[in-house]
Amino acid sequence: MSLKDDLRALALVAFWDVRKLRRYTFFLAMRFSWFLLQVLVFGLLVANMVSVGDLDYYKFYVVGAFMAVLFSMSMVKGHDIVEEFEDGLVDYQLSLPVKRKVLAIGRAIGGGISAFLHSLPMLIVVVLVLGVSSLSAVLALALASFVFASSLSGIAMGVALILRSSDRLDILMGVSDSLLVRISTIFYPIAAISGVAVYYYLAKVNPVSHMVDALRLIAIPEEYQGSAVSSPEVILMFLAGFAFTAILSSLFLLDRKIEGGYGR
Amino acid sequence: MGVAVKIRGLVKKFGNFAAVNGLNLDIEEGEIFGLLGPNGSGKSTTLLIIATVYKPTEGDVEVHGHSVTKSPDEVRRLVGIAFQEPKALWVDNPYELLVWHAMVVGYSFLDARRAVREIMEELEIWEHRGKLFSELSGGTRKKVEIAKLFLQKPKVAIFDEPTAQLDVTTRHKVWDMIEALKEERRTIIVATNDMAEADRLSDRLGIIYKGNLKALGTPAELKDRIPAGDVMEFSIEGQAGEHLLAALSRALNTERVNLTNGTLKVYVNRAEEKVAVAIETLSKMGVKVRSVSIKEPTLDDVFFYFTGAQLREGR
Incomplete structure (x- = not known):
């Protein structure tokens, strides 16, 4: 198969997840309501109570709330895969004339597009609330959100393919949400947690911290420059390395280990 | 191919x-x-x-x-x-x-x-x-x-x-x-x-x-691999006794021959090749054949033969 054929297959596989948007109408409405409540009510209240140096905590919180939504939207893709396992759809996809690597990347990108589209209304709220006026910054926010969503979706799908159980996945997702979201700079500035060494260093190496701070550096660069988990260059390198490792692991898993047969 | x-x-x-x-x-x-x-x-x-x-x-x-x-x-x-x-x-x-x-x-x-x-x-x-x-x-x-x-x-x-x-x-x-x-x-x-x-x-x-x-x-x-899987059924007139069944058994090389209410059943392989011999044998014994039919085994029989037998053995 030529590169052109592979790219065509990649686009079609990615479209598989995008097709499912309509099933999430109620879920999206709930998430959007939750987000508006977080940003327009709790965010304002908390920002009045919290003071971290010169940092505008409200702006910090708004981006964090968006990242939390993007994270959970991406993790939902893991549940989708388990459901597809149960319905035999993974068997179906594994039988298609598509290379395993193309299938893995296509599903991760499809999951990313899907999670990104799910969180797009919330991204628009972030842009409006923070007053991001530069088109390049808006596009960079969108692109970064899409890349993060794809990476997280790919990981969630890979984990789901290994676990093959909605119960085990629920437990793991609950734990990962607690650890990765809470022990990160999503809601707590790195300066504010520097007093607790374990918490501080875990947050420093948490990829979610780097993702959310990358978004903040794009959305509110001047105000956030000195408060991020690392310098912009280090964040970029960290995320590139993380994405590279995640993609390689997923490809290895799907290529060598994954096979059909839910319940076997 | x-x-x-x-x-x-x-x-x-x-x-x-x-x-x-x-x-x-x-x-x-x-x-x-x-x-x-x-x-x-x-x-x-x-x-x-x-x-x-x-x-x-x-x-x-x-x-x-x-x-x-x-x-x-x-x-x-x-x-x-x-x-x-x-x-x-x-x-x-x-x-x-x-x-x-x-x-x-x-x-x-x-x-x-x-x-x-x-x-x-x-x-x-x-x-x-x-x-x-x-x-x-x-x-x-x-x-x-x-x-x-x-x-x-x-x-x-x-x-x-x-x-x-x-x-x-x-x-x-x-x-x-x-x-x-x-x-x-x-x-x-x-x-x-x-x-x-x-x-x-x-x-x-x-x-x-x-x-x-x-x-x-x-x-x-x-x-054909089912032993004596085909059944020839003859509707007959005339005297039919043990000697007739024995003669048929010899002529057709099968042990499974039986007679019930004027219907003679003979179990063989490749019945289509043996029906003429059967009619000739019956004729020689003075038995008149009114009708004859041949039944091949179905695939159900084949399926049971190759799997059912072993299922029974496994019990």
Whole structure:
């Protein structure tokens, strides 16, 4: 198969997840309501109570709330895969004339597009609330959100393919949400947690911290420059390395280990 | 004609359970090969290994010379499978799903739309094109599943229970469509529990039991392998006693001859070759034959012979 054929297959596989948007109408409405409540009510209240140096905590919180939504939207893709396992759809996809690597990347990108589209209304709220006026910054926010969503979706799908159980996945997702979201700079500035060494260093190496701070550096660069988990260059390198490792692991898993047969 | 699918020493274990246990089998290019076996015999597992959905624990399968373990991407380009249970998201509608499938297997968008419409009309499911999959009847879902394979037309087409849940008319239509696919020089593997389907479609049959091949041949060959499987029934007039039964037994080389209410039953192999000898023997003994009929064993008999006997042994 030529590169052109592979790219065509990649686009079609990615479209598989995008097709499912309509099933999430109620879920999206709930998430959007939750987000508006977080940003327009709790965010304002908390920002009045919290003071971290010169940092505008409200702006910090708004981006964090968006990242939390993007994270959970991406993790939902893991549940989708388990459901597809149960319905035999993974068997179906594994039988298609598509290379395993193309299938893995296509599903991760499809999951990313899907999670990104799910969180797009919330991204628009972030842009409006923070007053991001530069088109390049808006596009960079969108692109970064899409890349993060794809990476997280790919990981969630890979984990789901290994676990093959909605119960085990629920437990793991609950734990990962607690650890990765809470022990990160999503809601707590790195300066504010520097007093607790374990918490501080875990947050420093948490990829979610780097993702959310990358978004903040794009959305509110001047105000956030000195408060991020690392310098912009280090964040970029960290995320590139993380994405590279995640993609390689997923490809290895799907290529060598994954096979059909839910319940076997 | 060469070998389309070569299976050698195939083993597939799930934990300690061997679903397929040292299977060897050649499926010829351009034939319809029927795979028979009771539930849990390893049929579907074998098919899913050929389709690269499962990986073999031991052994290998080659499809047109490409190994499922060494070059699965090549195998997937040659093989397509219609699953026993239809595969779709509940939010799918049949038309979108089939267009997506058609494009994945190589159609352009416009060709996919045209081809999908044609196949949906042929299978009489066009009117259901916009419904959610969850709203469709079992039969309609099954038609959508097999439509995928008729769109794909792979070199090796695998149908797992293709007409389960379908009405009689549609079953015959699907059988015709499978035979038409064979005319296009495709190799077709049909796993089925429906003996009428196996008899109607298969050039050759394999009977699989506990992960092993127990019998292989054309339907006629397998029927002939049942000892004294054919039954000649004579409606007779005249004196018939033990001497007549003994004479028939000698002449036809069978021990199974019996007489009940004027109906003489003789159990032999290849009855069509022996009926003349039987009539001649009866005539010599002064018995008049009013009518004669020959019954071949059905594939049900074949199935029981090769698997049922062992089931009894296993008890």
